[in-house]
Amino acid sequence: MTNEAFIAQNKDADVRTLALSKTPSGIDLHYCLQQIAGLQVAKQKLPSWSKIEGIVYPVKLSLEQCSSEQTALYKQQLVKRLLPEGRQKMADLTGGFGIDFSYLAKLFDEADYVEKDEHLCEIAQHNFPLLGLSNVNILNKTCEDFIDEMGHFDIIYLDPSRRNADGRKVVALSDCSPNIETLQETLLCHANFVLVKLSPMIDIQDVLRRLSKVSEVHVVSVGSECKEVLLALSQQKGAVTFHCANLSEQTQTYSTTVRDVEPDISTLPERYLYEPNASILKAGVQNTLCKTYNVKKLHPFSHLFTSAHFIENFPGRTFQIEDYCNFSKKDLKRMLADISQCNLTIRNFPSTVAELRKRLKLREGGDCYLFATTLSNGSHVLIRCKHL
Numbered sequence: 001m002t003n004e005a006f007i008a009q010n011k012d013a014d015v016r017t018l019a020l021s022k023t024p025s026g027i028d029l030h031y032c033l034q035q036i037a038g039l040q041v042a043k044q045k046l047p048s049w050s051k052i053e054g055i056v057y058p059v060k061l062s063l064e065q066c067s068s069e070q071t072a073l074y075k076q077q078l079v080k081r082l083l084p085e086g087r088q089k090m091a092d093l094t095g096g097f098g099i100d101f102s103y104l105a106k107l108f109d110e111a112d113y114v115e116k117d118e119h120l121c122e123i124a125q126h127n128f129p130l131l132g133l134s135n136v137n138i139l140n141k142t143c144e145d146f147i148d149e150m151g152h153f154d155i156i157y158l159d160p161s162r163r164n165a166d167g168r169k170v171v172a173l174s175d176c177s178p179n180i181e182t183l184q185e186t187l188l189c190h191a192n193f194v195l196v197k198l199s200p201m202i203d204i205q206d207v208l209r210r211l212s213k214v215s216e217v218h219v220v221s222v223g224s225e226c227k228e229v230l231l232a233l234s235q236q237k238g239a240v241t242f243h244c245a246n247l248s249e250q251t252q253t254y255s256t257t258v259r260d261v262e263p264d265i266s267t268l269p270e271r272y273l274y275e276p277n278a279s280i281l282k283a284g285v286q287n288t289l290c291k292t293y294n295v296k297k298l299h300p301f302s303h304l305f306t307s308a309h310f311i312e313n314f315p316g317r318t319f320q321i322e323d324y325c326n327f328s329k330k331d332l333k334r335m336l337a338d339i340s341q342c343n344l345t346i347r348n349f350p351s352t353v354a355e356l357r358k359r360l361k362l363r364e365g366g367d368c369y370l371f372a373t374t375l376s377n378g379s380h381v382l383i384r385c386k387h388l
Contacts (some may be wrong), residue, residue, distance in 0.1 A: 268297035319385035
């Protein structure tokens with residue numbers, strides 16, 4: 001039996017159980033287990049890749065760090081907008097497993113894949129032809145060495161490593177490698193645009209203080225979980241534009257050039273309740289929703305919005321308020337008398353979900369939604385809603 005046949009036969013097997021099982025002679029078990037584990041991750045994270053026979057997968061860490069297919073497609077559309085025509089040459093200075101590179105390279109006449117890890121370069125050499133990429137140069141170099149000799153590109157892409165020399169995760173811009181803060185001017189001497197992928201934990205305000213050439217900030221969430229922050233750097237002058245995208249079956253987007261504004265505040269919940277997407281909260285542009293969508297915040301720090309009339313296309317979850325009450329035993333008993341389970345969310349409230357769920361004696365699930373929050377007068381309330 002060949003390695004390929006063993007992988008195909010066990011592609012859905014539990015990898016830990018398989019590792020302890022007897023295997024046929026001639027099988028490279030370590031390699032096969034890595035490929036089976038990689039294929040199982042790819043089915044969820046990279047569905048298109050998982051259907052291509054012969055794709056070689058790297059070690060677990062490289063798969064964890066790579067972009068998903070959804071976010072790679074978002075970058076592809078972003079580059080199409082930044083460079084609507086005449087896309088001749090690009091470079092990815094931190095190639096990795098090559099997910100982002102493969103989606104961006106298709107847009108250009110020529111593309112340079114730069115990666116310091118020799119094994120990842122070998123994987124790229126094997127995989128790229130299977131992906132239909134024939135216009136690529138695979139360069140086993142460090143980003144810094146490549147920069148010293150590179151020419152001009154339409155766009156340069158980087159996904160700086162967020163692990164230090166000891167393998168521990170880092171978040172701060174200056175701790176990532178390569179350090180964009182020190183390289184921004186050099187990179188922009190060699191490209192019209194520089195696109196940088198950063199951790200979803202990054203402090204965006206701090207980044208904007210450190211990087212003077214940012215023209216766009218993109219915060220991308222998938223299924224309401226913030227996945228990455230993208231920066232578009234250029235020599236163009238003007239206000240920074242914030243783009244917030246929640247990628248799902250019905251993708252929601254929101255863009256603004258304004259960030260620090262005073263919100264409109266409601267004294268009480270009205271008929272409808274709105275919870276902004278995670279990408280909007282991460283970008284810190286939630287207050288601008290008041291003017292854009294004619295809604296009001298329940299409290300400056302609650303980040304929940306309300307309106308008397310239904311607002312279509314609000315970038316987040318929308319609810320119809322059925323009732324609300326304070327936390328007296330009598331009022332809680334009245335409002336919760338007919339439910340035994342709920343979907344509970346807390347916003348600007350002095351308790352955890354687990355603590356409050358235990359106090360209310362409500363199981364998780366069902367079609368009732370409860371929000372525990374603080375109103376503008378400082379009172380704590382529980383709002384009962386129906387998801388729209």
